Amino acid sequence: KPLVFSGVQPTGNLHLGNYLGAIRKFVALQENNDCIYCVVDLHAITAQLVHDDLRGQIRSIAAAFIASGIDPKKHIVFNQSAVPQHAELAWIFNCVARIGWMNRMTQFKDKAGKDRENASLGLLAYPSLMAADILVYRATHVPVGDDQKQHLELARDIAQKFNIDFQDKIRATGTGVDMVVGEEPIHGYFPLVEPLIDGPAPRVMSLRDGTKKMSKSDPSDLSRINLMDDADEILKKIRKAKTDPEGLPSELEGLEGRPEAANLVGIYAALADRTKADVLAEFGGQQFSVFKPALADLAVQVLAPISLEMRRLLDDTTHIDAILRDGGERARARAEKVMGEVFDIVGFLR
Ligand code: TYM
Known part of the structure; x- marks a missing residue:
C-alpha cells in the first residue's frame, strides 16, 4: 500500500x-x-x-x-x-x-x-x-x-x-x-x-530571472510571491515580472527558449489545475498585458484564503x-x- x-x-x-x-x-x-x-x-x-x-x-x-x-x-x-x-x-x-x-x-x-x-x-x-x-x-x-x-x-x-x-x-x-x-x-x-x-510547475522560477529558481534566499523580494503576500503585493510582483516583448504562443513549442513566459504559463496552469497546453489554447496570441492581470487575479483567488487562514491559525x-x-x-x-x-x-x- x-x-x-x-x-x-x-x-x-x-x-x-x-x-x-x-x-x-x-x-x-x-x-x-x-x-x-x-x-x-x-x-x-x-x-x-x-x-x-x-x-x-x-x-x-x-x-x-x-x-x-x-x-x-x-x-x-x-x-x-x-x-x-x-x-x-x-x-x-x-x-x-x-x-x-x-x-x-x-x-x-x-x-x-x-x-x-x-x-x-x-x-x-x-x-x-x-x-x-x-x-x-x-x-x-x-x-x-x-x-x-x-x-x-x-x-x-x-x-x-x-x-x-x-x-x-x-x-x-x-x-x-x-x-x-x-x-x-x-x-x-x-x-x-x-x-x-x-x-x-515542478520548478517555479524567479519572477526577475527565468533561469533562476524561485527561492527563499533571493535578496530581491520581487523575485518571489510569498504565501503571506497581500493582494496588492501579488499584483505588483506579477505586473513587474520579467517577460519578453512577444505575446503568448498557441502551442507548447512556442515557449522554448522563453523561460520567463514558460514560467508564468506553468504557474497559471498549476494554480488552475490545468495543463500548460490548455492554458495556451485559451491565451495563445494574447499579450502579457492581458495575461498578467488574469494570472494575478487567479493567484490572489487561490492564495488569499490560505494566508487569511494561516493568520487566523497563528493568532493563538x-x-x-x-x-x-x-x-x-x-x-x-x-x-x-x-x-x-x-x-x-x-x-x-x-
Ligand atoms: P525546502 O524546505 O527547501 O522546500 C520545500 C518543498 O518546496 C519545493 N520547492 C520548490 N518547488 C518548485 N519550485 C521551486 N522554486 C521550489 N522551491 C522549493 C522543494 O522541492 C520541496 O519539495 N530537503 C527538503 C526538505 C525535506 C524533505 C525530506 C522533503 C527534508 N526531508 C523528506 C521530502 C522528503 C527541502 O529542503 O525542502
Whole structure:
C-alpha cells in the first residue's frame, strides 16, 4: 500500500514555489493515500545554527499545511524533532552512505559555497537525514519540487545498499519483503522511494530571472510571491515580472527558449489545475498585458484564503501546537516499530 511522506524546512517565508512544487501536491495526494507531512526542524539548523524564532517558523509551516487543506486528523502533521527515530536512523544511514555520495550533491555544493571545509558536518550529512525521514516510516512516495530529485536518488541508493549489505540479516529476522527493483527481484527491508515531481510547475522560477529558481534566499523580494503576500503585493510582483516583448504562443513549442513566459504559463496552469497546453489554447496570441492581470487575479483567488487562514491559525498557537503534538505521537508510534526492526537487522541489543 502506498505511503506518502514529505517535508518542508521551517526557514524563511514560504513562497509560490513551495506551494506549487510541494504543498498543493500534498493536498491532492490525501484523497487516495495515507500521508505523513513533516516540518523538518532538524534540517533547519544545518545551514544556519541559530534562528531568531524557530518555534514560530515551525508553527507557520504547520499552519500553511492546514490552511492549504491538509487534514491532520486523517493524516499526520508533525515536526521532525518530536520523533527521535529520525536522527537515530540517520546515524545508521551515515554509516551506510559514502562520503563521496554526499560530496556530489549539488545542493551541498551550492549551500557550502567556496569554503567547503567550513560547512557544518550536518549540511554534508543532510541527505542522509532526509532518507531517514522517509524510510523511518518505510514510505514509498515523496512529492517534492524538482530541486529535491538528486536527494531522493540518494535515498534510493541508501535503501539499496542497506538492503544488499544486510540481506542475510533481513532474511534471518523475517522483516523483509520481496520487491522488484527494475527487473531484479530482491528481498529488502526499505522500499526504493518514488519521487513525485510531475505537474506543470515542478520548478517555479524567479519572477526577475527565468533561469533562476524561485527561492527563499533571493535578496530581491520581487523575485518571489510569498504565501503571506497581500493582494496588492501579488499584483505588483506579477505586473513587474520579467517577460519578453512577444505575446503568448498557441502551442507548447512556442515557449522554448522563453523561460520567463514558460514560467508564468506553468504557474497559471498549476494554480488552475490545468495543463500548460490548455492554458495556451485559451491565451495563445494574447499579450502579457492581458495575461498578467488574469494570472494575478487567479493567484490572489487561490492564495488569499490560505494566508487569511494561516493568520487566523497563528493568532493563538494552542490549536497548532495540539495538532503537532498529536501528529508527533502518532508518527513516533510508527517510527518506533520500524526502528525496532532496524535494531534487530543491524544487531543491536534491545
Ligand atoms: P525546502 O524546505 O527547501 O522546500 C520545500 C518543498 O518546496 C519545493 N520547492 C520548490 N518547488 C518548485 N519550485 C521551486 N522554486 C521550489 N522551491 C522549493 C522543494 O522541492 C520541496 O519539495 N530537503 C527538503 C526538505 C525535506 C524533505 C525530506 C522533503 C527534508 N526531508 C523528506 C521530502 C522528503 C527541502 O529542503 O525542502
